Amino acid sequence: MAESKRDYYEVLGIPRTATEDEIKRAYRKLAKKYHPDVNPGDKDAEAKFKEASEAYAVLIDPEKKAKYDQFGHAAFDGTGGVSYDYNSADFSDIFSDLFGDLFGGGGFGGFGGFGGTRTRTRGGPVQGANTRARIRITFKEAITGCEKELELNLKEACPECGGSGAKKGTSPVTCTQCGGSGQITMTQQTIFGMSQTVRACPTCSGTGRVIKDKCPKCSGSGYVSRRQKVQVSVPAGIDDGQSIRIRGKGEPGANGGPFGDLLVEVRVAEDPVFAREDTDIFSAVNISYAQAALGDTIRIPTVDGEVEYELKPGTQPGTRIRLRGKGVPYLRQNNVRGDHYVTFLVRVPEKMNREQKEALLAFDAAMGGGLSGGDGPGPKKKKNIFR
Ligand SMILES: [Zn+2]
Numbered sequence: 001m002a003e004s005k006r007d008y009y010e011v012l013g014i015p016r017t018a019t020e021d022e023i024k025r026a027y028r029k030l031a032k033k034y035h036p037d038v039n040p041g042d043k044d045a046e047a048k049f050k051e052a053s054e055a056y057a058v059l060i061d062p063e064k065k066a067k068y069d070q071f072g073h074a075a076f077d078g079t080g081g082v083s084y085d086y087n088s089a090d091f092s093d094i095f096s097d098l099f100g101d102l103f104g105g106g107g108f109g110g111f112g113g114f115g116g117t118r119t120r121t122r123g124g125p126v127q128g129a130n131t132r133a134r135i136r137i138t139f140k141e142a143i144t145g146c147e148k149e150l151e152l153n154l155k156e157a158c159p160e161c162g163g164s165g166a167k168k169g170t171s172p173v174t175c176t177q178c179g180g181s182g183q184i185t186m187t188q189q190t191i192f193g194m195s196q197t198v199r200a201c202p203t204c205s206g207t208g209r210v211i212k213d214k215c216p217k218c219s220g221s222g223y224v225s226r227r228q229k230v231q232v233s234v235p236a237g238i239d240d241g242q243s244i245r246i247r248g249k250g251e252p253g254a255n256g257g258p259f260g261d262l263l264v265e266v267r268v269a270e271d272p273v274f275a276r277e278d279t280d281i282f283s284a285v286n287i288s289y290a291q292a293a294l295g296d297t298i299r300i301p302t303v304d305g306e307v308e309y310e311l312k313p314g315t316q317p318g319t320r321i322r323l324r325g326k327g328v329p330y331l332r333q334n335n336v337r338g339d340h341y342v343t344f345l346v347r348v349p350e351k352m353n354r355e356q357k358e359a360l361l362a363f364d365a366a367m368g369g370g371l372s373g374g375d376g377p378g379p380k381k382k383k384n385i386f387r
């Protein structure tokens, strides 16, 4: 006579008409409450969890549910014990929901059988992590390119053990726990039966080798830190915030993997004269009213030094001209350069002496200007400008 079991619907607290969604929701609630990982050592919770899981495994499977609805527990008796195929039931999404939050998606060790066996394979060679540094250069250095020297603490293979981490005269030995494979298979008795999990060997951390006598210089890590000078070739055309990769100057790799890279971020200082946008340079040049009106040969500062420019008579304030090829070199094509745009600003004198004022008034009069009572836009009543 089978021991009396609670009705599966009662266990999950749902009506017989419950939909698949309702079954899932009910089970999720119970699993969250009674899961052994949340109630370590609590036998009562474990029993409840097992009971709910059993009910769920049957009711979520349409075929089993149909049998259960027709015959009750008798449908599954006479098989020499309970034989619910938990692994075929759809637990995975429930547990990933549940424990993705609860345990940060980490181990869910005791129930490896649910969502497929979790396998952490042996660590092959892994490149070391990249490290970062920063240099500051001037605006002009960014245009021309430059050589900089950085002084950093860098890890390098231990000179004592040559990177093996083992004391001089010894060498790492094959790990006895995993036989050198770096992984172990754990067979666990879970409440749902046997479950096999492959994990990285804890003794050798998946490397398959164990250092018996550690190198005293590097404490077995195989690496030492040393203050080193690193040459950084900054290419012409680099822009603020871009990085230069220096291969092999990052962190050491694992399991014989290569070093990571050093990424040097370049910060470009602002310039008082020149502004930059991609490969173009922008600046402003002050000219006088007379220069603007009459034209002149002027000198314009560029990143290559001053260039002569023929200012046209009648140049208006705000006129922008382009000096072709005087911009920033293209990073990957240094013989091609952007342009330099120059905006002319017309300087208005802030202070003038009597002579200058008279000259300007005379000029204004000659132009028929408003200041001298002409038909310009100014006041018709003569203003005393010689105060
Ligand atoms: Zn060493």
Ligand SMILES: [Zn+2]
Pocket (backbone or CB within 6 Å): 175, 176, 177, 178, 179, 180, 181, 182, 183, 201, 202, 203, 204, 205, 206, 207, 208, 209
């Ligand atoms: Zn091992």
